Amino acid sequence: MAKQPAVDLDAVFAALSHPIRRGILEQLAGGSRAVNELAAPYRVRLPTISRHLSVLGAAGLVRVDREGRVRRRRLDAVPLSAAFGWLTRYRVLWEDRFDRIASLVEVPGVPPPTRNRRRKTKR
Amino acid sequence: MAKQPAVDLDAVFAALSHPIRRGILEQLAGGSRAVNELAAPYRVRLPTISRHLSVLGAAGLVRVDREGRVRRRRLDAVPLSAAFGWLTRYRVLWEDRFDRIASLVEVPGVPPPTRNRRRKTKR
DNA sequence: CAATTAGTTAGCCGAACAGCTAAATAATCC
DNA sequence: GGATTATTTAGCTGTTCGGCTAACTAATTG
Numbered sequence: 569m570a571k572q573p574a575v576d577l578d579a580v581f582a583a584l585s586h587p588i589r590r591g592i593l594e595q596l597a598g599g600s601r602a603v604n605e606l607a608a609p610y611r612v613r614l615p616t617i618s619r620h621l622s623v624l625g626a627a628g629l630v631r632v633d634r635e636g637r638v639r640r641r642r643l644d645a646v647p648l649s650a651a652f653g654w655l656t657r658y659r660v661l662w663e664d665r666f667d668r669i670a671s672l673v674e675v676p677g678v679p680p681p682t683r684n685r686r687r688k689t690k691r
Numbered sequence: 692m693a694k695q696p697a698v699d700l701d702a703v704f705a706a707l708s709h710p711i712r713r714g715i716l717e718q719l720a721g722g723s724r725a726v727n728e729l730a731a732p733y734r735v736r737l738p739t740i741s742r743h744l745s746v747l748g749a750a751g752l753v754r755v756d757r758e759g760r761v762r763r764r765r766l767d768a769v770p771l772s773a774a775f776g777w778l779t780r781y782r783v784l785w786e787d788r789f790d791r792i793a794s795l796v797e798v799p800g801v802p803p804p805t806r807n808r809r810r811k812t813k814r
Numbered sequence: 815c816a817a818t819t820a821g822t823t824a825g826c827c828g829a830a831c832a833g834c835t836a837a838a839t840a841a842t843c844c
Numbered sequence: 845g846g847a848t849t850a851t852t853t854a855g856c857t858g859t860t861c862g863g864c865t866a867a868c869t870a871a872t873t874g
Contacts, residue, residue: 577707577708577710577713578708578709578710579708581704581705581707581708582704582705582708584700584704584774584777585700585701585702585704585705585708586701586861586862587700587701588862590700590777593781597780597781597784602820602821603820603821603822604819604820604821612862612863612864613863613864613865614820614821614822615821615822615823615863615864615865616862616863616864617821618821618822618823619822619861619862619863620862622822623861636820636870636871636872637819637820637821637870637871637872638819638820638821638871639820639821639822643781643784645781645784645785646785648778648781648784648785649782649785649786651707651778652775652778652779652782652785654707654713655771655774655775655778656775657720658716658720658766658768658771659772659775661720661766661768661771662768662769662771662772662775663772709831709832711832725850725851726850726851726852727849727850727851735832735833735834736833736834736835737850737851737852738833738834738835738851738852738853739832739833739834740851741851741852741853742831742832742833742852743832745852746831759840759841759842759850760840760841760842760849760850760851761841761849761850761851762850762851762852
């Protein structure tokens with residue numbers, strides 16, 4: 569079984585923390601785009617966009633297809649689903665108005681109030 | 692209408708991009724905690740945790756209750772719901788692609804595919 | 815082949831980040 | 845009041861980030 573790289577939530581959330589990068593993802597949700605198309609809405613220079621794209625790429629959010637001298641980016645939503653999954657565990661906390669009850673009832677997947685939880689294999 | 696501060700997605704996603712900060716939120720999902728409790732699982736010094744807490748605070752993710760010399764943090768999930776909302780718009784991209792196509796195709800008179808899909812009436 | 819087009823890489827700069835130690839503040843206890 | 849406890853603030857270091865310009869690579873076109 570080819571084990572895929574596994575989503576790096578640090579990288580994904582960091583990638584989502586810049587408005588230009590979120591904007592690029594929004595464009596890509598409408599289909600693949602070349603770099604100059606992606607750059608068009610913004611006032612920054614191309615190398616800056618290129619850099620944002622490499623951040624998105626490092627987070628696994630975009631893939632590249634080469635077509636001649638044009639590189640088309642397309643969205644890979646898998647890391648988004650991982651981020652979504654992380655947030656989902658807290659969903660009850662904002663959907664349910666009885667937060668205190670929710671916290672007593674134990675949120676699925678969220679570690680219980682025990683102290684001394686172990687850290688995740690260092691690093 | 693009291694207009695509330697409005698969630699800053701940049702700050703929220705940035706806050707979520709560090710494992711210690713996500714870990715702190717996980718602890719807080721189990722109820723409010725003092726700083727030294729929050730710090731216990733990690734190998735970093737207290738001022739570092741204090742700083743992470745201020746990042747979380749700036750993103751609106753935690754509130755402080757003072758109780759004597761102890762400050763208890765509690766989770767405010769509203770910014771999480773904003774992040775969740777942003778991601779939700781992409782949900783269709785990673786969830787069952789055929790559902791989407793089917794809904795677009797949907798030829799009248801042709802019996803519905805009766806696939807097993809369907810999330811539970813949303814919530 | 816030369817010129818154009820599409821994009822990346824290199825390298826600079828200032829600001830922000832993540833960690834640390836030392837010191838300050840603030841409440842509580844003896 | 846002085847000591848202890850809980851936590852923050854100040855200030856240092858090294859790294860990463862986000863922008864820029866200049867220069868490079870690669871494909872296409874005249």
